[in-house]
Amino acid sequence: MANIVSIVKLLKIKYNKINDCQKMLWANKKEDDMKQFQILYKDDRGFLENLGEIKQWRTFHPAHVTVFKIYSQDMDLAHIRHICSCLDHEMPDALYLGCTTNANIVDGALSDAKIILTCTVFECETTRAKLLQFPFSEENVALDVAKLRKCCDENPWVLAVELHATIMDMSMMEFCREMSCLREDIQVFGGGAFNPDMDDDTAVVFSKGNGFLEHGIIFLLLGGPDFHTYSTLISGWKPLKRRFRVTKADREILYELDGRPALDVYRKFLNIDRNDRFFSNTLEFPLFLEHGSIDILRCPLAANDDDSLVMSSDIQEDAFVRLAYGDPDTILASVREDGQKIADFCPEVIQTFSCAARRAFWGDKNISDETILFNRIAPTMGFYTHGEFLRIKGDMLNFNVTLVVVAMREGEPPKDGKKVDIADAYIEKDDNKRIPIIRRFVSFIEASTAELEEMNRKLAISSVTDGLTRLYNRAEIERRIHRALDKRRNQETHGDISLIMLDIDNFKRVNDIYGHKEGDHVIQALSDVLRNAAAKVRSCFLGRWGGEEFMILLSDSNADDAVVLAEKIRLEFASVSYETAGCQTVSIGVTQAKDETADALYIRVDKALYMAKAAGKNQVVRLD
Numbered sequence: 001m002a003n004i005v006s007i008v009k010l011l012k013i014k015y016n017k018i019n020d021c022q023k024m025l026w027a028n029k030k031e032d033d034m035k036q037f038q039i040l041y042k043d044d045r046g047f048l049e050n051l052g053e054i055k056q057w058r059t060f061h062p063a064h065v066t067v068f069k070i071y072s073q074d075m076d077l078a079h080i081r082h083i084c085s086c087l088d089h090e091m092p093d094a095l096y097l098g099c100t101t102n103a104n105i106v107d108g109a110l111s112d113a114k115i116i117l118t119c120t121v122f123e124c125e126t127t128r129a130k131l132l133q134f135p136f137s138e139e140n141v142a143l144d145v146a147k148l149r150k151c152c153d154e155n156p157w158v159l160a161v162e163l164h165a166t167i168m169d170m171s172m173m174e175f176c177r178e179m180s181c182l183r184e185d186i187q188v189f190g191g192g193a194f195n196p197d198m199d200d201d202t203a204v205v206f207s208k209g210n211g212f213l214e215h216g217i218i219f220l221l222l223g224g225p226d227f228h229t230y231s232t233l234i235s236g237w238k239p240l241k242r243r244f245r246v247t248k249a250d251r252e253i254l255y256e257l258d259g260r261p262a263l264d265v266y267r268k269f270l271n272i273d274r275n276d277r278f279f280s281n282t283l284e285f286p287l288f289l290e291h292g293s294i295d296i297l298r299c300p301l302a303a304n305d306d307d308s309l310v311m312s313s314d315i316q317e318d319a320f321v322r323l324a325y326g327d328p329d330t331i332l333a334s335v336r337e338d339g340q341k342i343a344d345f346c347p348e349v350i351q352t353f354s355c356a357a358r359r360a361f362w363g364d365k366n367i368s369d370e371t372i373l374f375n376r377i378a379p380t381m382g383f384y385t386h387g388e389f390l391r392i393k394g395d396m397l398n399f400n401v402t403l404v405v406v407a408m409r410e411g412e413p414p415k416d417g418k419k420v421d422i423a424d425a426y427i428e429k430d431d432n433k434r435i436p437i438i439r440r441f442v443s444f445i446e447a448s449t450a451e452l453e454e455m456n457r458k459l460a461i462s463s464v465t466d467g468l469t470r471l472y473n474r475a476e477i478e479r480r481i482h483r484a485l486d487k488r489r490n491q492e493t494h495g496d497i498s499l500i501m502l503d504i505d506n507f508k509r510v511n512d513i514y515g516h517k518e519g520d521h522v523i524q525a526l527s528d529v530l531r532n533a534a535a536k537v538r539s540c541f542l543g544r545w546g547g548e549e550f551m552i553l554l555s556d557s558n559a560d561d562a563v564v565l566a567e568k569i570r571l572e573f574a575s576v577s578y579e580t581a582g583c584q585t586v587s588i589g590v591t592q593a594k595d596e597t598a599d600a601l602y603i604r605v606d607k608a609l610y611m612a613k614a615a616g617k618n619q620v621v622r623l624d
Helices: 002-016 020-027 046-062 079-092 137-155 171-179 263-270 278-280 328-346 354-362 435-463 476-490 507-514 518-533 561-572 598-613
Strands: 035-041 067-071 095-100 105-107 109-111 115-122 130-133 160-167 186-194 205-206 209-213 215-222 227-234 238-250 254-256 287-291 292-296 300-303 308-310 318-323 349-355 379-383 388-392 395-399 403-410 498-504 541-546 549-554 585-593 620-622
Touching: 002 079, 035 046, 035 287, 046 079, 046 115, 067 079, 067 130, 067 379, 079 095, 079 209, 079 403, 079 507, 095 130, 095 160, 095 215, 095 476, 095 620, 130 137, 130 209, 137 160, 137 171, 137 215, 160 227, 160 263, 160 518, 171 395, 186 227, 186 349, 186 379, 186 403, 205 215, 215 238, 227 238, 227 388, 238 349, 263 318, 278 300, 292 318, 292 395, 300 403, 349 388, 354 379, 388 403, 476 541, 476 598, 498 507, 498 561, 498 598, 518 541, 518 549, 518 561, 561 585, 585 598, 598 620
Parallel strands: 067 095, 160 186, 349 379, 585 620
Antiparallel strands: 035 115, 067 115, 095 205, 105 109, 105 379, 130 215, 160 215, 186 388, 205 209, 227 403, 238 254, 238 318, 254 308, 287 292, 287 318, 300 308, 349 403, 388 395, 498 549, 498 585, 541 549
16 A cells, blocks of 8 residues: 555646646536546556546546446456555545456447446436445345345435346346336346356455455445436347247256257257357357247356256246347347437446357457447446346346446436437448348248248148038037036036037938038038127037037036027028028027036937927927
8 A cells, every 4th residue: 555655646746737728628518417437457557547537537526426336357356455445545435346247348349458447427416326235145135135125215316226246056036026126216237247257157246345245246326316327228139930838947947848858949940969069059049038028038058968958047937938049230230229219318428238148149359349339429338247137117137148238317418419320330331231141041931930830820720620611620629528528527617518519400402402512501601600609608619510510519608508599599590591592490409518428418419409300490409
């Protein structure tokens, strides 16, 4: 610390000579304008010079709240502790927090600096900030969030919560559920601390006055009537049509999709198998997890010997997932679209939380392409995370392979200020305009899949329906009768089951006199009558039993209701007049199921139909 003091004494001489032009420049700055300084830490001398500039700035501008964020790829905690000591000595009123990272973002681009600091000076007198830090584990999630919720309730000025957490090997389901209970007006965003080595689980969070934790979480509370935030998430990966149901999963282990080992999906559709390059190969094709109206990316990290997959975060059983694909042009188009919304917000600073998997996907040479755009709008910084967090419509969500962008501003946007137009971002030269081959490939696959799905849909329908009437065929109506009886026998349902069996009277005469084509017209007309009569009857299934015979299953109606429906059908059909065959009639039998087999039920309803025929036809007979 003695060396620091001596360096500071030398630097004071330099900053006492600051020129009048610079003073004027600072003095003309818009009031209540948030200011951000970005520092690449290399040595103490340079670092203290940077702090001197910030202190000079605060001399000419009100600094109601000053917050430093420290992001470090350097896992030597002694270096981070030293930086914290410098801040405590030089700017004792400033808050600071930070974590270890996979890499850092400065001026919207990947930085080669191992340690970066950003200092945000909030100049509006109504802006406030508060730090909370807790040990973090699945056992104490509810307690930690309860403390946060209590603090937010006691401080109604809180409008945003930024979090940094060590989440390796943790299920975040309970945490997200608890965080969703915060006041609805509070935005929440943040990222998981990480390690420069993606295979190393070690990560650390720290904050002023709270020390360093390998299993911890930090909450930075921000707010005030003049503090404004706008947050969004950017994926850029697009889902393919084919859906898979998660049939077996436990936390982050995905065992089965559609009842088969999860690895089979990658093996069958993408020719990706278990090997040393599994993670890098699947980065282009993560899974989209359907969560209401939002699709959440989950990246397979490894394949186990039993063909299960280790996912980047939890996946719940019975959820649906789809394979997704990423190509640079599609991703950048998403960045441009959301970037314009951020530009229209007129932010003064921008914070990014980008998944380390995105860095692996792009590679260090190109990763900055998707974040440099934001620096055209406002000073942009951030880090590469192990999981990203964002609260959307009150629902707290944990993302992977995602870029979360948070824009902040004090006061209202300038009325006469010119908004940044980023419509020209990422526009290719005319001679290079082309559709990437992956997009052509996906277009082909999507079209082929749509055709195949339509063919399968038609095949599925034809396998259970009668071609002439479009009602269920005999095999399908029998299957449904058996299932209804089984469900009642197993006490899965408690409603009454009834059957209606009907037969067109004197139908052989129609075929013999007027021909089979007219006979088909009569059968089709009866089918339409059945559909119309049954349209408003609950749990009603119609089937062609054979020839001119039809069966109706009422799986939640008693015999009284069945008789009413049967009479309606008899009268409506008798009122139909054919140009050639004239009016026709039907005889109908009705019965209600007892504790019996399907065959016994068929015999009784068939007997009821025979009794209607024997009694003169064109009537309904009920047999109990």
